[in-house]
Structure formats: structure tokens, C-alpha cells
Amino acid sequence: MIKLIRFFLFIIILGISVNSQAQIKAAINPENVFLNPPESANPGVLWMWMGSNLSKSGITKDLEALKKEGFNRTTMFSLADVTTPWAGEIGKSPTPELISWTEPWWKLVRHAAEESKRLNMDFGMFNGPSYESSGGPWITPELSMQEICWGQTDVAGNKHISLKINKPKVNPRGNTPWPIYNPKTGLVEKPEIEARNTFYKDIAVIALPATGIVAKQNVIDLTSKMNADGQLEWDAPAGNWIIYRFGHTTTGTLIQPAQWKATGLECDKMSQQAIDFHLDHVIGEIQKHLGDLVGKSFTHVHFDSYEAGDPSWTAKMREEFSARRGYDLLPYLATFAKRTVGNNEESAKFKDDFGATIKDLYRDVYFATIAKKLKKANLTFLAEPYGGPWRQDEVMPFVGKVMTEFWTHKGKYAPYELDPTVAALRKSGQNIIEAEAFTGDPQDSKWNETPAWLKSMGDASFCAGVNRLILHRFVQQPWDDKYKPGATMGQWGTHFDRTQTWWEPGKAMIEYWKRCQALLQWGRINDAKDDFIVSEKTGNADINHIHRSEGNIDVYFVANTNRSPGNAKCTFSIAGKQPELWDPMTGTMRDLPEFEEQNGSTSIQLNFEDSQSYFIVFRKPSEKKSKGNNFPSNKLLGMLDGSWSVKFDEVWGGPKNSVGFKTLTDWTKNADNGIKYYSGTALYTKNFNAEYLSTQNKQDLKLDLGTVKHIASIKLNNVDLGVVWTAPWIVKIPQGLLKKTNNKIEIAVTNVWANRLIGDEQEPADMEWLPGHMNSGSFLKEFPDWFLNNKPRPSKGRYTFTTWNYFTKDSPLISSGLLGPVKIVYSENK
Structure with missing residues (x-):
């Protein structure tokens, strides 16, 4: 019996060993990953939930569309209704109860997590409302980012000083890197923050000789001589003195761009108390509402690139500085008031040491605490760990998945902090390098982006070391599919949406990225x-x-x-x-x-x-x-010239019946406005003979479409030949498919949304717009009554509905259609 058990154990171990060896062999074989990309090669999206414009059904449609397209991860941001680029509000919302991080909103997050589980997708979200940076309405002034402030009083010495030292006054407007849209005033500004008038904590009171460089030992600490009301009692030595009252208050930096009701202060990144409170709140809310889905379909919490500014204080700064730098900072407080203590070199050294302490605290408090608490909650720490007051190489080891980024600036690949991030990741031995990809400003991304235009920029990021694209951006589309292009992020981002004209044929681009990313993750x-x-x-x-x-x-x-x-x-x-x-x-x-x-x-x-x-x-x-x-040269075998039958979609303004094109021409040159301003897919059909076929030239046939604006799906004799979306605009014709007579070709050509949007501007307005804040377009002022009541729109010649408008009636149209020439070619390989 024992021998029999040993035999079966041997067989099991042998099977495991053989299976493991097969798995290892498969893993190191690049052909396997190229032909069958693993899940890690699938791209992801930054999923923008725009204000109260959300719906349960829309969330399901979004996730199903992403899954079908080849994506497997979403990272959700809850923002304002639009970004202008600041937080903008659209009036008369159909669902005003949906406020970020409140109970109705959390029900939708739960639904998204459940649907992600059903679809076997990875779902996570940003660590609060907005995309910048770490905070929310729950952050009190005491727990917010802090700045040092001071006031000064001149006194003559050689007598007893008895006077009240007032608290320092600061500008009531927040000390923040960017202005915001302030709905209270209707202005883009740095708003007044009440707490900058009401919240204050003392640091120290010191006296210095009124002029000149001051020796450290001549800085007098008067802190104990002032009571809580600011009354100072001091026997001042002879001479003229300046009394400095140093304290700290909130910087007034607000998270952005969140719904105004969800907007709050940034937390103090150097305070253990503040970071603990913020993360305990964030993780607690996630666990409360998602429970059993945490660590399963809900997998990560994201921290975006840092734009919250540089703080100059935290409640325990004096103790932290002394412990880390080995001396007391109190005598050097006067350097903040532009006094020199000791000498120039000594004051400069203090400023360097103070900056180093800030960097230490961001590392040891902010990043370390996030990593520890998320790990304990079985959540992955995602971050773009750059742009802030820290040493990048020191904080990156805390991050579970590091993301870098690149933009589409002026139509070119524009990396942001990409090269140093990639270098640091390689140094730490990490293999998968993600990128917030194709982030676009309105000069580049206004419903005119095409897969062909995107390709070279994505490839440039691959060459720079990126091997997983996380697309910026995919907007939650809450409404009926008749409302297209639908919700936008506002002025920002390349339009990757399920409402995009080329979304379905664009899957060919996703397949390209998957093959690339599979091989770029393979090996070392x-x-x-x-x-x-x-x-x-x-x-x-x-x-x-x-x-x-x-x-x-x-x-x-x-x-x-x-x-x-x-x-x-x-x-x-x-x-x-x-x-x-x-x-x-x-x-x-x-x-x-x-x-x-x-x-x-x-x-x-x-x-x-x-x-x-x-x-x-x-x-x-x-x-x-x-x-x-x-590269065998392609030889012309035959032209598919002459007339084509073209069928446009009447739903988007196209002619009701098929149109005969005597030659292949640009839609925008057509006299029929339904074609001139058409956006969407048109089906080109032709029947043709190919008498030129012979046994010598039918072995390696291809279809060359010439010029295509902007993507084409092809069928020949009812056989799907695939999608062409970039150069070379050629597809292979399977052997034996082309016949000498009675061939039928169907080419579905899809252009971009811009032309239909411009065409709609030729018609009377039936929506009101407000100007964006960077001369980059307009955003919807309020939802019109016909939309809210699901009635026919008053302007009958308008077809599109969106929350951001880049165009006027005079905006230039985008060349569109199958322009050809369409040819049958064959390869001549000698």
C-alpha cells in the first residue's frame, strides 16, 4: 500500500514538474505572448464620472463596451459636471442628488464594482473627490495643508515692554497653485477661505536686533513671555528690536476640480494625524459601501500627479526638524522674514535642511502611511509619484503600481516626468510601466482625433519604456444612446468614449496595443x-x-x-x-x-x-x-474605379437613400449638407469583375484603399478582411477569394464627430452655453427642457448633444470619406 501511495505521489510530482516546465517555457517564448497577449497587456482607462451626470444603466454599458473592446481596468475619478478647466456646473441637473462621496453616489460605485466582478475587470478609484490631490469636505482647517505666517512689531529697548502682539494676518484668499471657478462669485479666482481668518496656531515669539545679520545666540525666545491673548511682558535690553510672532494657518488649498458640494481642503501631507484621518475616512467609506468586493473587483486606490503646491509648515515641524537635522529651528525662523541668522551660509544651510525635512516627511508620513494602510485593506496603491516636494526615487518603492504620463501637445508626443520615472522604475527592478496616455488639451483633442493620428505618439511612449497604456480619458455616459457624443470631461482629454464614432472599428487599434504591450512586458x-x-x-x-x-x-x-x-x-x-x-x-x-x-x-x-x-x-x-x-514591391493588378453606392445613416443627418458616387470624393466637398456635415459610418458598395486574375498573380493579392478618412472595415464577397486604421492602408486578400467575375466589396468608412458638430452650428440654437475659461470652447449652461422631458428638440436640423462645444459655424471641416484610389495589388518577391 505504501509503495502504491509513493508511486501516485511520484506521478503527481512528475505531472506538476512537467506542467511547471511547460509554463516556464511558454513564459519565456515571446511568440506565445505575441499571439496570445496576457491580461497584463490589456490597456486600461481613467474613467471620469462627471458631477451628477451618472446612471446605473450607463455604468453597465460603459463597462460592457470596455470589456468588449479589450480593456480590463478602470480607475474612476469623481469630478465636477465639466472641467473648464476648473470645476464647472451645469444647471438643472436631471439627477441633482448625486453628489460625490454621498450615499446615492456610493450606490453607483457599488454597482460599478459588482459589474466589474461580473465582467472580470479591475476597478478602483481616486482617493477622494476631484483629481487633485488628497482631501475632501471631511478635512478640517487643523488637518489641512499648513503655511507659516508672521507679524512683526518694532520696539525700543532698555525698558520693560508691555504690549499686545496681534496674530499675523494673511491674505484671505487661498495660497493655491491654480485658481478655481468660484460659484459664489461666478469668477475664476483664488477664493477667500474663511479658515484663513479664523484658524491660527502659534509657533514662537522671537526678538531680533532691528537691523543687520544676527548671531544665533542673539535671537531671543519670548514665547513664554506672551499669554494666550497675545499680551507680551518683556524687559528689553538696550537697542532697537523687532518682535516676530510666528504661527501657522491653513494654506486654503482646495481639492479640484470637484463638485462644489464635494469640494474641501487638501490634507496636511506631513502630519501623521491628518494622513491617518484622511486615509481612515477613505478606506472606511470604501469598506462600508463595497465590503466583500474590496480586494476583489475593487482593487486599487489612485493618487494622481501632484499639483497641490508646497506647504511650509506642519504642526510637529519643530520636533521633526530637531530629530532629523540635529538642531533647533527656532533661531532660524527669522529667515522666513528674510532676515539672515548667523551668516549667509548658515541661513542657506537652514533653508536646505528645512526643505530636506519636508521631503523626509512626505516620504515617511504621506507615502509610507498610504502604502501601509492600503496594504492592510488589501488594496493596491496606484500613483503618479512626481510633481511634489519629495525625492522621487525614495517614494516610488512605496507605490504598488507606478504610472507616468504623456500628452498630445500640438499633435506631438509630449512626455511629462516620463523619462525620470521610467529610469527610477528600472532601477527598482519593476517591469510593468504604466502611463496616463494621450492626455490632450483642446488644441489637440476636439472630437477630431483619429487612431492613425494617435499611433505615432503611443509608439513613442513604447520606445521610451512604457508598456501599458491607461487612456486619458473615458467619460461615464449616463444617457440614452441617441444623445451623442454625450458627456465630456469638458475641455480636457482625448475622446476615448463608447460614443466615439470609431469606437467599434477602433478595437483594431486596441489589438495592436495588446500585441505591443505583451512583447514589451516580455523578458527584460x-x-x-x-x-x-x-x-x-x-x-x-x-x-x-x-x-x-x-x-x-x-x-x-x-x-x-x-x-x-x-x-x-x-x-x-x-x-x-x-x-x-x-x-x-x-x-x-x-x-x-x-x-x-x-x-x-x-x-x-x-x-x-x-x-x-x-x-x-x-x-x-x-x-x-x-x-x-x-519588403516585396506591390504591383498594380487592377483599379476599382468608377461609381460606388454609398449609404449614410439617416439618424445622423445622412441622406435617406443610398447615394451614387461617380468618383471617390471628400464628403466635405459635397453639395448635400447631409453628406458635407456627416459624422459616423458610411457603407461603400461596389460590384466588379477582375478579369485580370491569372494563376501567376493570384497567390499574394492585397486590397489597397489609398487614402482613408479615417478608419475602414472591409468585406469582400461577404468575407471579413478586417479593419485598416493607419498606414499602410492595405489588407491581404485570402487566396481564392477574389473571382474573375461578380465580386462584391463593402467598405464601411467612419470619420470623426467634428463635422456633424460644426454642421449643427449652422442651425438655430436650442441650448445655452457659457464660455470656457481658457478660450477653448463653451460648456452647457443648463440642461434644456426638451432634454429633461425627453421631447423632440426644437432645432430640427441638429443631431448631436454634448456638454462641451469646441466649434462655431465657421470652424473648418475635417476631410472625410474613402478618397482612394482603391486598387488590387500583388506582391512581387524576387
């Missing part, structure tokens, strides 16, 4: 110098790369991050291996037959369309016998 970063050299360039391609490796396998991501074609000789510090080209656009892999080996390197001539990218993989011995071209 290889940052050896001079391991990749670009030479003999032609055209305007801007070629960047990143290199990863594992064992004897090397993977290079090589991308043209310019929207212009070109080619170049690319030299890799690898020899003796067969280069392969893995195309993340299509998921295909092939050998590159043309390459040269010299001095331990492999040189390959690579051709790039605009914004094109490849993985160049070295994993097997080189095959010198292989023949052919790396």
Missing part, C-alpha cells in the same frame, strides 16, 4: 549602449527603438514616430541569428531574407510607412540560403 529591458544604429536614411522617418531580451532571444521594437514615410539601414548588435519581422498590426511573423552580418552585428534595410512599427526578433540560427526581398 536591454539598455546596452550602441546596440542599435540608424544610418543611410531616406525620407522623413524618425526611427526610435527599445530592446528586450531573455536567454538567447532578443526582441527590438522599431518604430517610425513621424507621420511621414522613409527607410533606413538599421544595425543591431546581434550576429549569427535569423532576423524576423513580427507585425503587431496584423499579428503575422516572417523571416527577413535580406541582411548583412559584420563585426558582430546584423544590418537590415527597413522600410517604413508613416507611423509604421515592427518587432525585429532574433531567436534562431540564421538561414543564409533564404531568398527574396524584405
Whole structure:
């Protein structure tokens, strides 16, 4: 019996061992992750809940749409109705009871967590109302960020001084980095904060000679000689003196941009009491309302990039400074009043030591406490740990998942604190590097963004080390689907929404990102110098790369991050291996037959369309016998010229019946306003013959769409050929599908929302708008009655509904449609 048990144990262990080895082998094989990206390669979104504009059904639709598209994480922010960029309010809300962090709002958060569990998605949220930074209505002035303040009184000495020293006065307006929209005054301003007049705590009272540099021992501490009412009794030595009363008050820094009823003070990041109180409140509310979902479908709490300003005090600063720096700061308080104590060098040293203490406290109180408390609650600490008064490399080890960011500034990739964050993460050995991705301002992102436009910027971030995109932004759409484009974040962000015209075909872009991110998470970063050299360039391609490796396998991501074609000789510090080209656009892999080996390197001539990218993989011995071209030229076989039948969607203003296009032309040049201002998808249909087919040229056929504005889904003879969304605008035609006669092609072309929005501006207004605060558009003043009562809108020629308007009737239209020429081509590989 014992022998039998041992035998079965041996079989089980052997099975485990074999299975483990198979798993390890699969994990180190880049082909597996490229063809079957793991969940970690799925992108996520920053999910913006805009004020009271929320609904249970909309939350479900959002999550289902994201899951279907290929996303698996949402991080929710509860903001104002719109961002102007400050907090803006839309009047006559249909659901005014939905105030962030109140009971009705928490019911929707619970619903989102339950739906995330059902869909096997990862859900979390920011650590309070707004996106900046850590605070809320629950933060009292005593627990808020603090600033040092002082008043001074001149006295003559050599006598007894008996006088009342008044409390220092400060500007009642908050000491905050940014103004806000103040609904009490209707102005964008730094509002008056009542607590700056009512809250004050003493630090010390000191006396200094009235003029000149003061020796430390000549600073006199009078704190014990003043009573609680400010009455000072002091036998002053001879001479002229200045009495300084130092204290601290709230900075008055408000979180933003939250609903006004949810707005409160930023907490003191250097106070253990304040941070404990804030986090206990946040975590307590999460546990109270989400309970069994915490640590399961609700997984993380986020802290965004820091914009709360620099505090200058905390309640225990004197004790903390003495413990950390080894001397008392009291004699040096006068340096805040621009006095020199000791000498210039000594005063400068104090200022450096004071700044170092602030950095220490942010590390040891703010970041350490967040990490400890979230871990205890089984929640992950997400953060963009930059922009604040701390040492980035010291605080990042506390963060469970670090996120960096890049913007779409002036149509270009614009990283913000990205390179140092990536460097610090690599130093700490972290592999997955997330990025708040494609954050856009109104000059770049006004319902005119396209997947092709986005591609080069995403690729640039990949080359910089990012390997998981978290898109900025996805807005909660609470209303019926007839109200499109729907709710916006206001002026900020690239419009990734389920109401976006190209949302469904845009899934092809998500698949591209998943393949890229899978390989960019595989293996380890290889940052050896001079391991990749670009030479003999032609055209305007801007070629960047990143290199990863594992064992004897090397993977290079090589991308043209310019929207212009070109080619170049690319030299890799690898020899003796067969280069392969893995195309993340299509998921295909092939050998590159043309390459040269010299001095331990492999040189390959690579051709790039605009914004094109490849993985160049070295994993097997080189095959010198292989023949052919790396990039076989495409030869014209036949043109699909002549007329097309085009069907627009009448719901969005298109003609009721199909329209005949004698030639492929831009929609915006059409005399029919229903086409000129059309936004959405139009189906191009054509029947054609292909008599030019022969046995010699039907082996490697492709369909070349020429110019597409802006994304196209293609069917040939009822077979789905996929989606083209960026250059090259070509799809492969499966062998045997094209016939000599009686072929049918269907091309569904989708443009952007801008044209329909501009078209609507040609019509009488039926909504009121207020100007945004950066000359970047207008936001909805109030919800119109026809919307609230679900009635037909008064302006019959208007089709769109949104909360932010970038356009006037004179705004330029965006070129749209299938412009072609559409061709059948074949590859000639010699």
C-alpha cells in the first residue's frame, strides 16, 4: 500500500514538474505572448464620472463596451459636471442628488464594482473627490495643508515692554497653485477661505536686533513671555528690536476640480494625524459601501500627479526638524522674514535642511502611511509619484503600481516626468510601466482625433519604456444612446468614449496595443549602449527603438514616430541569428531574407510607412540560403474605379437613400449638407469583375484603399478582411477569394464627430452655453427642457448633444470619406 501511495505521489510530482516546465517555457517564448497577449497587456482607462451626470444603466454599458473592446481596468475619478478647466456646473441637473462621496453616489460605485466582478475587470478609484490631490469636505482647517505666517512689531529697548502682539494676518484668499471657478462669485479666482481668518496656531515669539545679520545666540525666545491673548511682558535690553510672532494657518488649498458640494481642503501631507484621518475616512467609506468586493473587483486606490503646491509648515515641524537635522529651528525662523541668522551660509544651510525635512516627511508620513494602510485593506496603491516636494526615487518603492504620463501637445508626443520615472522604475527592478496616455488639451483633442493620428505618439511612449497604456480619458455616459457624443470631461482629454464614432472599428487599434504591450512586458529591458544604429536614411522617418531580451532571444521594437514615410539601414548588435519581422498590426511573423552580418552585428534595410512599427526578433540560427526581398514591391493588378453606392445613416443627418458616387470624393466637398456635415459610418458598395486574375498573380493579392478618412472595415464577397486604421492602408486578400467575375466589396468608412458638430452650428440654437475659461470652447449652461422631458428638440436640423462645444459655424471641416484610389495589388518577391 505504501509503495502504491509513493508511486501516485511520484506521478503527481512528475505531472506538476512537467506542467511547471511547460509554463516556464511558454513564459519565456515571446511568440506565445505575441499571439496570445496576457491580461497584463490589456490597456486600461481613467474613467471620469462627471458631477451628477451618472446612471446605473450607463455604468453597465460603459463597462460592457470596455470589456468588449479589450480593456480590463478602470480607475474612476469623481469630478465636477465639466472641467473648464476648473470645476464647472451645469444647471438643472436631471439627477441633482448625486453628489460625490454621498450615499446615492456610493450606490453607483457599488454597482460599478459588482459589474466589474461580473465582467472580470479591475476597478478602483481616486482617493477622494476631484483629481487633485488628497482631501475632501471631511478635512478640517487643523488637518489641512499648513503655511507659516508672521507679524512683526518694532520696539525700543532698555525698558520693560508691555504690549499686545496681534496674530499675523494673511491674505484671505487661498495660497493655491491654480485658481478655481468660484460659484459664489461666478469668477475664476483664488477664493477667500474663511479658515484663513479664523484658524491660527502659534509657533514662537522671537526678538531680533532691528537691523543687520544676527548671531544665533542673539535671537531671543519670548514665547513664554506672551499669554494666550497675545499680551507680551518683556524687559528689553538696550537697542532697537523687532518682535516676530510666528504661527501657522491653513494654506486654503482646495481639492479640484470637484463638485462644489464635494469640494474641501487638501490634507496636511506631513502630519501623521491628518494622513491617518484622511486615509481612515477613505478606506472606511470604501469598506462600508463595497465590503466583500474590496480586494476583489475593487482593487486599487489612485493618487494622481501632484499639483497641490508646497506647504511650509506642519504642526510637529519643530520636533521633526530637531530629530532629523540635529538642531533647533527656532533661531532660524527669522529667515522666513528674510532676515539672515548667523551668516549667509548658515541661513542657506537652514533653508536646505528645512526643505530636506519636508521631503523626509512626505516620504515617511504621506507615502509610507498610504502604502501601509492600503496594504492592510488589501488594496493596491496606484500613483503618479512626481510633481511634489519629495525625492522621487525614495517614494516610488512605496507605490504598488507606478504610472507616468504623456500628452498630445500640438499633435506631438509630449512626455511629462516620463523619462525620470521610467529610469527610477528600472532601477527598482519593476517591469510593468504604466502611463496616463494621450492626455490632450483642446488644441489637440476636439472630437477630431483619429487612431492613425494617435499611433505615432503611443509608439513613442513604447520606445521610451512604457508598456501599458491607461487612456486619458473615458467619460461615464449616463444617457440614452441617441444623445451623442454625450458627456465630456469638458475641455480636457482625448475622446476615448463608447460614443466615439470609431469606437467599434477602433478595437483594431486596441489589438495592436495588446500585441505591443505583451512583447514589451516580455523578458527584460536591454539598455546596452550602441546596440542599435540608424544610418543611410531616406525620407522623413524618425526611427526610435527599445530592446528586450531573455536567454538567447532578443526582441527590438522599431518604430517610425513621424507621420511621414522613409527607410533606413538599421544595425543591431546581434550576429549569427535569423532576423524576423513580427507585425503587431496584423499579428503575422516572417523571416527577413535580406541582411548583412559584420563585426558582430546584423544590418537590415527597413522600410517604413508613416507611423509604421515592427518587432525585429532574433531567436534562431540564421538561414543564409533564404531568398527574396524584405519588403516585396506591390504591383498594380487592377483599379476599382468608377461609381460606388454609398449609404449614410439617416439618424445622423445622412441622406435617406443610398447615394451614387461617380468618383471617390471628400464628403466635405459635397453639395448635400447631409453628406458635407456627416459624422459616423458610411457603407461603400461596389460590384466588379477582375478579369485580370491569372494563376501567376493570384497567390499574394492585397486590397489597397489609398487614402482613408479615417478608419475602414472591409468585406469582400461577404468575407471579413478586417479593419485598416493607419498606414499602410492595405489588407491581404485570402487566396481564392477574389473571382474573375461578380465580386462584391463593402467598405464601411467612419470619420470623426467634428463635422456633424460644426454642421449643427449652422442651425438655430436650442441650448445655452457659457464660455470656457481658457478660450477653448463653451460648456452647457443648463440642461434644456426638451432634454429633461425627453421631447423632440426644437432645432430640427441638429443631431448631436454634448456638454462641451469646441466649434462655431465657421470652424473648418475635417476631410472625410474613402478618397482612394482603391486598387488590387500583388506582391512581387524576387
